[in-house]
Amino acid sequence: MTGVPRSSQMPATPSRSAVSMRVLLSNEFGLTALIALTAVVFALTLEGFTSPFSLFAMGRQIGIDTMIGLAMMAVIVTGGLDLSVGAIGVCAAMTFGWLAQTKGVPVLPSVVLAVLLGGGLGFINGFAVVKSGVHSFIITLASMSIFFGIMVFLTKAAAYNGLPAEVSAFGKFKFFKTISPLLLISVASCIGLALLYRFTVLGRQMLAAGANARAAELSGIRTGRVIVACHILTGLLAAMAGLLVVARTGAAVPSMAGQLGQDWLLPAFLAPVLGGTLLSGGRVSVLGTLLGATFVNVLTSGLLLMQVGSFWILAILGSMLLAAVFTDRARQVFLKSRGMI
Amino acid sequence: MAQPFALGPTARLFDNDWIGPCIVSLIAILAISWFQPAFLSSFNIFVLSSAIAVNMVIALGQLVIIGIGQMNLALGSIGGLVAISFVGVMEKFGIPVPIALAFALGIGVLMGMASGYIIARTMISAFIITLAGLQIFKGINLGITQAQPFYGVPDGVKAFGQASVLGPLPWLLVPMLLASAGVWYMFNRLRIGRHILALGANPHAAELSGIDPKVTIIWAHAVSGLLAATAGVMLVAKLQIGQPTIGDDWLITSFAAPVIGGAVLSGGRVSVGGTFFGVVIIAVITQALVIFNIDPFAVQIVLGALILWAVGINRLREVRIAKLQSMGAKT
Numbered sequence: 161m162t163g164v165p166r167s168s169q170m171p172a173t174p175s176r177s178a179v180s181m182r183v184l185l186s187n188e189f190g191l192t193a194l195i196a197l198t199a200v201v202f203a204l205t206l207e208g209f210t211s212p213f214s215l216f217a218m219g220r221q222i223g224i225d226t227m228i229g230l231a232m233m234a235v236i237v238t239g240g241l242d243l244s245v246g247a248i249g250v251c252a253a254m255t256f257g258w259l260a261q262t263k264g265v266p267v268l269p270s271v272v273l274a275v276l277l278g279g280g281l282g283f284i285n286g287f288a289v290v291k292s293g294v295h296s297f298i299i300t301l302a303s304m305s306i307f308f309g310i311m312v313f314l315t316k317a318a319a320y321n322g323l324p325a326e327v328s329a330f331g332k333f334k335f336f337k338t339i340s341p342l343l344l345i346s347v348a349s350c351i352g353l354a355l356l357y358r359f360t361v362l363g364r365q366m367l368a369a370g371a372n373a374r375a376a377e378l379s380g381i382r383t384g385r386v387i388v389a390c391h392i393l394t395g396l397l398a399a400m401a402g403l404l405v406v407a408r409t410g411a412a413v414p415s416m417a418g419q420l421g422q423d424w425l426l427p428a429f430l431a432p433v434l435g436g437t438l439l440s441g442g443r444v445s446v447l448g449t450l451l452g453a454t455f456v457n458v459l460t461s462g463l464l465l466m467q468v469g470s471f472w473i474l475a476i477l478g479s480m481l482l483a484a485v486f487t488d489r490a491r492q493v494f495l496k497s498r499g500m501i
Numbered sequence: 502m503a504q505p506f507a508l509g510p511t512a513r514l515f516d517n518d519w520i521g522p523c524i525v526s527l528i529a530i531l532a533i534s535w536f537q538p539a540f541l542s543s544f545n546i547f548v549l550s551s552a553i554a555v556n557m558v559i560a561l562g563q564l565v566i567i568g569i570g571q572m573n574l575a576l577g578s579i580g581g582l583v584a585i586s587f588v589g590v591m592e593k594f595g596i597p598v599p600i601a602l603a604f605a606l607g608i609g610v611l612m613g614m615a616s617g618y619i620i621a622r623t624m625i626s627a628f629i630i631t632l633a634g635l636q637i638f639k640g641i642n643l644g645i646t647q648a649q650p651f652y653g654v655p656d657g658v659k660a661f662g663q664a665s666v667l668g669p670l671p672w673l674l675v676p677m678l679l680a681s682a683g684v685w686y687m688f689n690r691l692r693i694g695r696h697i698l699a700l701g702a703n704p705h706a707a708e709l710s711g712i713d714p715k716v717t718i719i720w721a722h723a724v725s726g727l728l729a730a731t732a733g734v735m736l737v738a739k740l741q742i743g744q745p746t747i748g749d750d751w752l753i754t755s756f757a758a759p760v761i762g763g764a765v766l767s768g769g770r771v772s773v774g775g776t777f778f779g780v781v782i783i784a785v786i787t788q789a790l791v792i793f794n795i796d797p798f799a800v801q802i803v804l805g806a807l808i809l810w811a812v813g814i815n816r817l818r819e820v821r822i823a824k825l826q827s828m829g830a831k832t
Contacts, residue, residue, distance in 0.1 A: 241628070294812050297572065297628070298756065298766055302808035305753050309801025317798070419749055420801070426636050429629065439626055471647070475640025481633040485625050 187436030190487075191451040195458055202462040209465055215338040218461050220331070223342035224404045225453035228424050229431025230349060231397035233449050236432055238370045238390050239441025240296035242285060244304035245428050246421020248395050249402030250414060251311045252278040256403055257320025257412030260327070267324055275399045281307055282395020286388035296391075308420045321411035328410030342404050347450070349397065354446040366390055371442025426477060430456055434484045456480070518763030519774030521814070526781040533789045540792060543669035549784055551662075554673035555735050557780045559751050560758035561684050562728035564776050567759050568688070569721045570701040570768020571627035575616060575634035576755055577748030579726055580733035582642045583609045585651060587734055588743025592653025606730045612638060613726020617719035642745050651743030662738030673735055680731060685773040687724070697721050701768025753804050757783060761811040763818075783807065 202209045228245065235242045256274035259265040265273075285303050289296045333341050356363040368376040369383040377383050401424075406412050417424045433439070434455060435448020456477065463473050534540040559576065566573040587605035590596045596604070616634045620627050666672045687694035696717045699707040708714055729748075736747050760766065761782060762775025786807075787800050 288809070292812065292816065294816065295766060298760065298808065298812055301753065301756055302805040302812075305801045305805030305808070309798060309803075309805060312798040313796055313802065420753070422749075422752070425632060429632060433629065439629060469644060469647075471640055471643035473640070475637045475644060478633045478636025478640060481629065481636065482619070485629055485633075486623065489623055489625060 187448045195455050206465045212337045219343040220340035222454050222457045223346040225427045226346040226450050227401035228427045229449045231394050232428035233432040234393040235390050237366050238387050242394050243300040245398040246417035246424030247304040247307040248278050248281045248398040250417050252399030253402035253406045253412045261320045278395040278399020279392045282392040286391025290384040317414050319413040331407035350446050350450050518772035522778030526778050529785045546669040551671045552784045554677040557677045558680050558732040559755050560776050562725045563755035564759045564771050565725045567764050568697045568701050568771045573631050575631040576729045577751035578635045578638035579612045579729040581748030582638045583730040584733035584737045584747040585743045588651035592651050609726045609730020610723050613722040617722025621715040621718040646745040658738050659741050757808050
């Protein structure tokens with residue numbers, strides 16, 4: 161399951177039934193089926209589930225959750241993790257707010273600078289992890305506290321809510337009355353990442369370093385640099401997620417990701433894990449992450465329409481994370497027993 | 502740890518995990534009280550000790566899990582759910598304090614055991630299981646309270662959180678001392694404590710020598726749940742209210758103190774004394790920021806920096822010890 165080119169691990173001539181079984185048991189297929197089933201049930205039973213506004217709001221949130229999930233996925237590839245994604249996202253959002261509102265910088269350059277700041281913070285994480293040899297958990301635990309602390313210190317915990325009008329207009333914009341540009345940005349990022357992991361040397365190296373760091377090192381990959389690159393990518397994506405949230409709310413708010421940015425941890429892990437990204441590294445599923453975020457939001461909006469309190473939904477999503485890792489474990493056991501891994 | 506060569510008494514003292522943090526906290530206290538004598542006023546000592554008492558129990562809850570080489574992200578959400586359950590059953594059902602206390606501590610142990618059982622049974626990483634646990638417990642907490650606090654804390658509990666047991670020392674120090682002694686005893690004298698450390702240091706070797714990893718993991722998480730529950734109840738007494746937000750800010754402190762105290766995050770090496778001085782350093786610095794009128798938000802930056810500093814020091818010590826041991830082996 162950890163191999164990079166999956167085909168190389170399969171028997172030389174896999175039987176047709178083994179291939180179709182593999183497809184049926186894949187996360188992507190399972191998730192698509194689940195999404196279709198839940199969506200059909202909700203559409204038939206709940207009034208307003210398929211209204212244009214409901215679809216628009218759902219798509220917009222899917223866009224944001226996908227971006228948060230991709231940010232974490234980019235570093236899970238190496239077998240590491242980044243607790244500071246929320247803190248980086250808020251830092252980027254507040255930087256954007258400061259540039260666009262206080263400094264009067266035009267929107268587009270502000271976006272670019274904020275995203276670059278995210279990449280810089282990711283670089284700090286990656287550099288510290290590689291140079292110290294300490295697990296990324298403790299390094300990013302410290303950096304989430306530091307990044308968030310500096311942000312609150314500089315902004316005095318005040319929000320930027322006088323942003324240029326085009327920011328909230330962008331967040332409210334609809335293609336065909338239902339599709340949010342936020343969703344399109346995330347789908348475009350998915351395509352970009354899929355190309356990166358499939359066709360570029362760097363992407364291949366990221367997967368190889370995550371699957372087996374020593375083997376990668378022996379085959380001439382400078383794993384240290386690759387891991388730093390993964391953290392930079394995480395920082396860039398986290399910053400973009402922060403900006404998507406700004407576009408949705410129309411303001412840059414320091415508490416948008418909760419205390420120290422901890423509220424992003426659930427969506428950050430839920431989407432990739434549901435989508436079949438291995439926590440031990442070496443295997444990613446970009447499409448799975450998109451589908452994972454979609455499933456979460458289809459379920460959430462259905463439950464909200466059923467008047468389930470949003471607090472209980474938090475508990476349900478937590479249980480879903482458990483269910484996802486259980487399913488993953490069960491599938492691996494099944495595939496192993498059939499000799500398919 | 503086994504020493505392959507003899508160390509002098511001074512060297513042996515400095516080989517202890519707690520000595521470094523102890524010296525740092527003494528210097529910090531002396532320096533701050535030299536600039537600001539009010540730092541050692543009895544009121545300030547009371548405030549400081551109350552904070553230390555609660556944070557120490559929180560840190561011990563994480564220390565037990567660090568010992569086994571795992572992490573418990575759900576610590577704070579267990580403490581929060583216990584806190585609101587403790588006050589909730591007293592306010593809504595008029596249950597007397599001792600029974601409510603036993604109930605609250607009991608559900609803390611159960612929540613810990615549930616995480617432990619799932620981790621032991623599936624061997625999925627503790628990080629992801631306790632992350633799910635964090636969301637589930639927090640969701641139940643908010644679902645029950647609708648984010649509103651319970652106010653029905655009995656006078657006896659309130660008095661416990663505000664009264665002093667001896668001079669400027671608060672009653673809250675008593676459960677802290679009991680918990681610290683208990684955890685110390687467990688790690689140094691009880692078989693289960695030894696098993697936890699052995700499993701943390703080298704899971705494979707531990708299993709080969711007959712340690713049951715499943716039982717050990719469940720035990721460690723149950724103890725962690727009990728400590729989180731104790732800290733939750735202590736915070737109810739200290740804050741005089743059943744706040745649903747209790748536990749939200751435990752994550753950083755719970756890791757910072759053990760790491761400052763020399764705990765190795767991959768497991769197998771923990772120090773109760775070191776953790777205590779880690780907690781003291783954090784409390785003293787937090788208090789100093791208040792006294793010198795520095796922005797309270799700077800606490801987050803300082804805490805993060807302290808973790809990095811401690812990780813760096815631990816790393817240097819590891820290198821030094823390895824070097825000393827290889828020298829000892831040669832002679």
